[in-house]
Structures are given as structure tokens and as C-alpha cells.
Amino acid sequence: MESVNSSQQTQQIEPINDSVNLNDEHEVDDMSNITAITPIEESIEEREERERRRSKRRRLLPKVIVGVLLGAGVAAASVYYYRWTQFNRFHLTTDVAYTSADIYPVTSRVGGIVTEVSVKQNQPVNAGTTLVKLDPREYQVALAQAKAALDVAKQQAEVARENINNVPPTIVPQPLNIAPNNPNQPRLVIPKPPETFNRQVEVNRQQYKAALATVTQRQAEVKQAELKLSYATVGALVPGAIGNTNIRVGQQVQPGQTLVEIVQPNRWVVANFKENQLERIQPGQKAEIKIAAFPSRKFKGTVESVSSTPTTVVASPSPDSTNNSLGNIQSNNPRRIPVKVVFEPDSIKGFESRIAPGMSADVVISTRK
Numbered sequence: 344m345e346s347v348n349s350s351q352q353t354q355q356i357e358p359i360n361d362s363v364n365l366n367d368e369h370e371v372d373d374m375s376n377i378t379a380i381t382p383i384e385e386s387i388e389e390r391e392e393r394e395r396r397r398s399k400r401r402r403l404l405p406k407v408i409v410g411v412l413l414g415a416g417v418a419a420a421s422v423y424y425y426r427w428t429q430f431n432r433f434h435l436t437t438d439v440a441y442t443s444a445d446i447y448p449v450t451s452r453v454g455g456i457v458t459e460v461s462v463k464q465n466q467p468v469n470a471g472t473t474l475v476k477l478d479p480r481e482y483q484v485a486l487a488q489a490k491a492a493l494d495v496a497k498q499q500a501e502v503a504r505e506n507i508n509n510v511p512p513t514i515v516p517q518p519l520n521i522a523p524n525n526p527n528q529p530r531l532v533i534p535k536p537p538e539t540f541n542r543q544v545e546v547n548r549q550q551y552k553a554a555l556a557t558v559t560q561r562q563a564e565v566k567q568a569e570l571k572l573s574y575a576t577v578g579a580l581v582p583g584a585i586g587n588t589n590i591r592v593g594q595q596v597q598p599g600q601t602l603v604e605i606v607q608p609n610r611w612v613v614a615n616f617k618e619n620q621l622e623r624i625q626p627g628q629k630a631e632i633k634i635a636a637f638p639s640r641k642f643k644g645t646v647e648s649v650s651s652t653p654t655t656v657v658a659s660p661s662p663d664s665t666n667n668s669l670g671n672i673q674s675n676n677p678r679r680i681p682v683k684v685v686f687e688p689d690s691i692k693g694f695e696s697r698i699a700p701g702m703s704a705d706v707v708i709s710t711r712k
Contacts, residue, residue, distance in 0.1 A: 485571065643687045648682075
């Protein structure tokens, strides 16, 4: 019986063990499930960690870029400042400069009506080129009158020359008792005494000299008339290019009136430097010239001279300024001295006719010895 009971107990116990085993299996399954979920949780943490690192790097990157840019800016500024100081050490600059040239005004020496204008603005001309013609008829008539007066004077001088020694004797009636109304009454010719003859010869000689002087005067009048006639054709005295033209055909001009202007090809630059810069400027120093009209071209020049006449650059006063303040502005402005800088021929080649007087320029003078 005991054996049967024991066997039954064992049989009863076995199911319990099966249940335990089932529980153990469930626990094992749960553990497997737990172990399977754990890697997912760790990957999320790592992902968050990576995101945090990325955000840190993203926040740090602009700072690094700004630091690099600031460092590069400081380095560039240092290099620029060094070069700027070295440049200013051996160079003087000014932007108060302009181009200039010799300008010859062509004036009329006589009055008259303009009949022809033979040139145009900016046209190149040579010395002797006809520029303007005036109506010559008035001066042609004056020349003809002067020549006629000269011919008359020459004839009078010739007569006076022939009469120098031609002194007629004195003729008086013969004192005889003859009928007074007799036309055939003989006359007595009495030669003049020597003193009277010599006196008359001297008078005739003076008359001849006066006639010769008249001839000389008439010759001068002819030359003057020829000059006035030649002045009716106005020509160029120097080579260059035609600048301003102030006349038209049919216009009445007066003596001394400017007709045209001739600009010569010799260009230079007037650079106005401050008076405290003149100590370092000497004739012969090299210069670099930039003209506003030709920004891509650099011209070379040489300092020729320094003017002895200063110029004052006056600032524009404000509308509310009084006369006293204007005087203070003028007195406080820096005084500038014109420095003449001539172009080098090779540098200005091809631009002689393009550079006009009055163009703005920047000048840099090298003071390096």
C-alpha cells in the first residue's frame, strides 16, 4: 500500500514538476524577451548620444569658422598695415590733381565779317594752317589807295630832285625910253647873286628831302595796308589741336577778339601737395599717374618743378555759417603747393589727343633714393 501511495505521490508530484518546468520555460522565454529588448534600448541611447555630439559639433563649427576668419582678418590687417606703413614711408600721394597743357588763343588782329571757318573742333593743325578768313575787300581798297599815294610821292620827289640846281635868273625890263605899251620891248636878264642862288639851291634840296620822306611814309602805309590785308586770313602760329571755337560764318569780329584756341600736345599734371609734404619732393623723382577718365591705365611721369605760389583749397561752408566762420574755415584749410609732373613720352604714347586739360588725376610720387 505504501508503495502504491508512494507511486501515486510521485505521480502527483510529477505534474507539479511539469508546471514548474512550464513556469521555468516561461521565465526563460521572458528572459529571452528581456534580452532581446535590451539591445534596442541601448541603440536609442547611443543614437541620442550621437545626436548630442553632433549638436555640439554643429554649435562648435561656427565658432571655429569665426575664429579662423578673425585670425585670417587679423593676419591680413597686419600685412596690410605693414605694407601701408612701408608704402607711406617712401611715397607721397594726392588726389587734388588735374591735367594741363599749353593753350594758345588765336585772336583777330583786324575787324571784319567772317567769310570762312576752315577748321573744326578737336582737329589737329600745323603751324601756318589757315583757320579763319575775313572779308578782304575793304583792305584791298586800302592797299590800292596806299600804292597810288606812293606813286604820287615818288613823282613829286623826282621833280624836287630835278629842281635842286635849277634856279631861274631874275628878269627885269630894260630901262630905255621906249613906248610903254610895246609888247616887243626888250628885257634885261640879270643873273642872281651867288648868295641868293645858294640859298635857293638849299631850299630846293630841303624840298627834295621832304619829298623823299613823304615817299618813305607812303611806303610804310603800303606795308601796313598789306599787313592788314594779310590779317584777313587768320592762321595757326603753333601746332596742336583745335579747342574751343567762338565764331561762325557771317559774324562780325573786332580786333583782339578770340576766335579759336589751339591746345598743344605737351600734356602735364599739376599735383597740389600739402606744404608739409614738400620736404620730401625733389625734381627728377618718378611718379605714377592715374587719370579718372582712364582708370585701367597707369601713366608714368617725372617731377619737373615745384611752384613758388601756394594755392588754398577752400571747403564749402554750411548754409548756417556766418562770415566769421567762413573766415575761420579759409584760415584753417591746409595750404597746397602745385607740383608740375610731366608725362614720360613712352607712357603717354597713343593718348596725346585723348587727354584733355582739366581731367582729374591721382598722383603718387616715389621718394625712394
